Amino acid sequence: MVLDANDREVIEACQRGDWDAFRLLFEAHQDRVYSIALRYCGNESAAMDIAQETFLKLFSSIRDFRGGASFDSWLYRVVVNRCLDHQRSARRLIPFLEGLLDIVRAPADSVLEELLRAESAKDVQKIVGTLPPEQRIVVVLRYTEGLGYEEIAEILGCSAGTVASRLNRAHKALERKLSHLRVRGG
Amino acid sequence: MYKPEIGEVLTRHLGRVSAPEELWERIENPQVSTRVPTRHARVRALLVLATILVIAVVFHKYNMTSRVSKAAQAPEALNAACQLCHAGG
Numbered sequence: 001m002v003l004d005a006n007d008r009e010v011i012e013a014c015q016r017g018d019w020d021a022f023r024l025l026f027e028a029h030q031d032r033v034y035s036i037a038l039r040y041c042g043n044e045s046a047a048m049d050i051a052q053e054t055f056l057k058l059f060s061s062i063r064d065f066r067g068g069a070s071f072d073s074w075l076y077r078v079v080v081n082r083c084l085d086h087q088r089s090a091r092r093l094i095p096f097l098e099g100l101l102d103i104v105r106a107p108a109d110s111v112l113e114e115l116l117r118a119e120s121a122k123d124v125q126k127i128v129g130t131l132p133p134e135q136r137i138v139v140v141l142r143y144t145e146g147l148g149y150e151e152i153a154e155i156l157g158c159s160a161g162t163v164a165s166r167l168n169r170a171h172k173a174l175e176r177k178l179s180h181l182r183v184r185g186g
Numbered sequence: 187m188y189k190p191e192i193g194e195v196l197t198r199h200l201g202r203v204s205a206p207e208e209l210w211e212r213i214e215n216p217q218v219s220t221r222v223p224t225r226h227a228r229v230r231a232l233l234v235l236a237t238i239l240v241i242a243v244v245f246h247k248y249n250m251t252s253r254v255s256k257a258a259q260a261p262e263a264l265n266a267a268c269q270l271c272h273a274g275g
Contacts, residue, residue, distance in 0.1 A: 026210060034205035044206075051205060052212045059213075124199035143196040175192045 011071065014062045022059055030055075032145070033079050039140045040083040042129040050086050054079045076145075076155040080137055087133050127177045135170040138163055 010028075013021030030051070037050035057078055065074055128139055141152045149160040149167075156163070 023210070026213065030205040030209060031202055034209065035202040038203060039200050048206065048209060048212065051209055052216065055209075055213050056216055121199040124195060128196075128200065139196065140200065143193070143200040144202060171192050174196070178192065178195060 007071065008067060011062065011065065011067070014059070015065070025058075026055055029075060033075070035144050036076075036079050036140055037083060039125070039128070039144045040136060041086060042125045046086060050079070050082045053086075054082045057082065073151070073154055076141070076147075080141075080155055083137060084133055124178070127174060130177070131170050131173060135166045135173070138166045139170050139174075142167060 010021050010024050014025055033054050034047055034051045037054070038044065038047035041047055041050065054075075058075065061078075065071065128136060131139065137156070138152055141147045141155065147155075149163045152163045153160040
């Protein structure tokens, strides 16, 4: 997306250190940044950390942004890098413990409740969370943001063919896991 | 084929959400509000502690059992251990 005159003015004001302009920029992009973080990591607390780090990074480095480039792509790159960094630093023990907690917490649901739960957003989110990071980020950019292969490729710094291949593998893995869920649900 | 179906499911469940109100507060005051432990985080921390405790107890019991069984196989060593215990108070 190319910046319109208003966006350009807001960004230039941010580059001069105008805090009100930062607020405007934040309000325009907060849902996008938070949604990517949440859909990528599946955890509200971690998503808040990622969104916060993204905006702090954005505000501290906005002077480096050149008006000719796509601001959206630049913003996507910052949030994607934050997501991947967060993933690298996250301990592997936590998902295991969360799984244990779920088992402890799981009530004795009726078949109907289990059926209703089977395709809930939480389940889908959990299954997406099991994908390798490079596939998961492609899924999030595709389905949370509705981006095309070329746009995703530009953000991730790879070819559109690589994006298509990752998405294809992710589809297959998700289809397998979701169909298993449906069978379990009834 | 699977693609349209899986695409629909993902579009339905992975849509955008609204950012929480407190996000801006965290950006304005990053040093105050960064990584506030949530209820889940506290539960996880407790679970980690409990797991470590259980592992320590099991390891200790196993260690004691193997020592006693070894001592039982060597009565002299058991006697020496008993004497040491008595001497120790």
